Amino acid sequence: MTPLLRLVIVGHVDHGKSTLIGRLFHDSGKLPEGKLEQLKAAAERRGMEFEWANLMDGLQAERDQNVTIDTAQIWFRTPKREAVIIDAPGHKEFLKNMVTGAASADAALLVVAADEGVQEQTRRHASLLTLLGLRQVAVVVNKMDSAGFTQAAFDKVRQDCSAFFAKLGLEPRAFIPISARHGDNVVSPSTKMPWHSGPTLLESLDTFSVPAPPEGRPLRFPVQDVYRFDDRRIIVGRIESGTLRVGDRLLFSPRDKTSVVKTIERWPTHDGKAVTAGMSVGITLAEQIYVERGQVGSHEEHPPIETDVFDAKVFWLGKDALEVGRPYTLKLATQDVECRVQSIEKIVDPVALTETPGGGSVPRDAIAEVSLRTRTHIALDDSALSPATGRFVLAKDGLILGGGIVSPCRYPDRRSALAGIKSRNLSWTEGKVGRKDREGRNRHRGTVLWMTGLSGSGKSAIGVELERELFRMGLHTYFLDGDNVRHGLSSNLGFSPEDRAENIRRTGEVAKLFLDSGAVVITAFISPYRDDRQLARSIVPEGDFVEIFLDCPLEVCETRDTKGLYRKARSGEIRDFTGISAPYERPEKPEITLRTDRQSIAESVAQVIDYLKSRVLKPSA
């Protein structure tokens, strides 16, 4: 049997979506027996003109007001295949119902009335379709009867639509001029529009395809549940992509446990065959490892990303705005985790497609590019590579209020960063001279002064002055400058998120050794990721890590541009440049904040020394 095509019909309110469906059914002879008579009788009782729309508007309120409130579905056969048609409401109030209908579709028809042309919901629906991942779209120019069946009216709509879709990076498969009310070009070609040489609407449906489940992609097996009906532990879930066989070694992320597939469980037959994308399966494992709902099974060579911070494009349907810092539930595959919006990069108006810099919230019905931070690590993928593990919804009190797709990752995969910590299977050789001995002789404590801030915020300038001042005061001190460390210790690292994480880890380890020698260590690294700074903090003993945030607006840093780097970043000569093409996560609770756009270097140095006086300048007891 050929797979069923799921086709959604969207567009502005009153542009004739439901009418089109009624006409399609009538003309193709698919209308259930007695239905037409029933609808006509109902219209007569109500003293209203008969409307095709009433076929799909199954609710009394919908028929009374001639408006579709909720999405509905109806089954249909084209000459070539089976299809289910999803009618989505066009009214702005019912956008959540439109998304509910459209998200499950393989293809879309966007209905635009020739007399009114492209309207607000036309644009909004087109924007949402692309975000929902629908790439197969045809534009149906309806109500050609009210535009005199002229090619000029059709061309106007076609040009407007093409321009809008071009901005979305999408090219419609076809433009079809029709009159749903009179049946022109719906099932049979219209005699009133001889200038149209393209397909009828029915013909255009057969140009759409149903994507096959992604069997050839890397395996993604989100764990839905673990059953213990008898002495076996059966791990169940749906394979979202790839193929799974008995004997495969599976990695479960996050938490990185591995085990071998022992059996594939089925009922009523038990053939042990490989299982592939789209199948809801059950497996048992050879070794008893702890696996739970939410983890994603993969093969070791192609794991998902493991992180607690990522970028995404979201659409927001909630009545209350999506706010930075407030907790929401993020649901991605079978994972549920508390999540907050860390920052909003920009807000896109889905109607005008204008972009504005993000502030503290995303209003209802807007699209935004955001950074999200989850409370615990989760497994995910770039949505372009793996849709099922690259999309998520945001919920509050259980109610879904928005959705989003994961952008290409600008943050380090924490799996590699964590692996760095894990490989510490060695013992530390204790010397006969300890840190306290050294601090006693030095007559001051050691500490790590960790400066973080954008390029141009003044880290090196303050670092060298601070080092000189501390030295002058008689302190043992050493300044680890970011550029200097990259010349040697980290000369094999670039600026990818993973390399940045490794650079910070190495620096943290070096700072720890200096600290053990009793020195006041000053570091000057952009260190843009909160997790990396947290890692550096966790390397040194509690209380010895002083995070100094050089808080200086990007515009000011860019004007300084002492090394000419911003100019190169803006021109694209340098990639992954913090603040321009890579993110900077502001510290949440730094020990010291220096407003380097407002205060002089000397003032900043004095502020740090003032902080150190009570903590460092006398040796520990």
Next chain:
Amino acid sequence: MDHLDRLENDSVFILREAYRKFDKLAMLWSMGKDSTVMLWLARKAFLGRVPYPVLHIDTTFKIPSMVEFRDRMAREMKLDLIVSKNEGALSRKRTFPDGGATRVECCTWLKKDALKKAVDERGFNGIIVGVRRDEEPTRAKERYFSPRDANMEWDVEDQPPEFWDQFKTDFKPGTHVRIHPLLHWTELDIWDYIAREKIPVISLYFSDANGERYRSIGCAQCTARIRSTARTPAEIAEELRKTNVPERAGRAQDKESEDAFEKLRRDGYM
């Protein structure tokens, strides 16, 4: 994967979500083809078991062979079967046609109220129901996870969004959720699947000595037979491929008024 495989795997996914999210779960079984397929899918999902009670809302007007089929299958599948009746309405004869009730009133009292009784007594918070979108227009509006308030009412104008297999599964105490794992199936899919999987179904669906069969079964007084020669699931599927007559044409309670069925469903009917 073919069409039926996709339907089956998605239904199994929904059944497993329901089992994971609701601690007091039950499945409605009318012995009709849809809920019988649903039992089969449950055993696929839970590897041979039905790990929650199966609830039959007994109006006492069911065609006698249905009860015989019920008890035999329940034994074979080792079901935890609960039979719920609205004894009060039955003893007071609030029934159609002999009790003077309309068909819709009879459905409300004997089905909806009997379901509410079972939900209240057993504290169920999730009820799995085998409705399909293609059956009739209000069911076409349904969600996979569809909330009902404490009075079992359905707020159809403000349903929670659900997409990308993410559902609203948290609800206030006192409310329950209807879970609809067959929502995306059609009548034809059901018969194709019964034929493929060789699922035992009640013989009322097959053509009898008079050349008649039931296309949809319910209470004897409100369900009519159709003319048919189909004697196997495959023959029924063949017959359906050629017909334009709606499935519930033989169900009289839908037709008392234009919105009779919508009213029933808003009030908590299946």
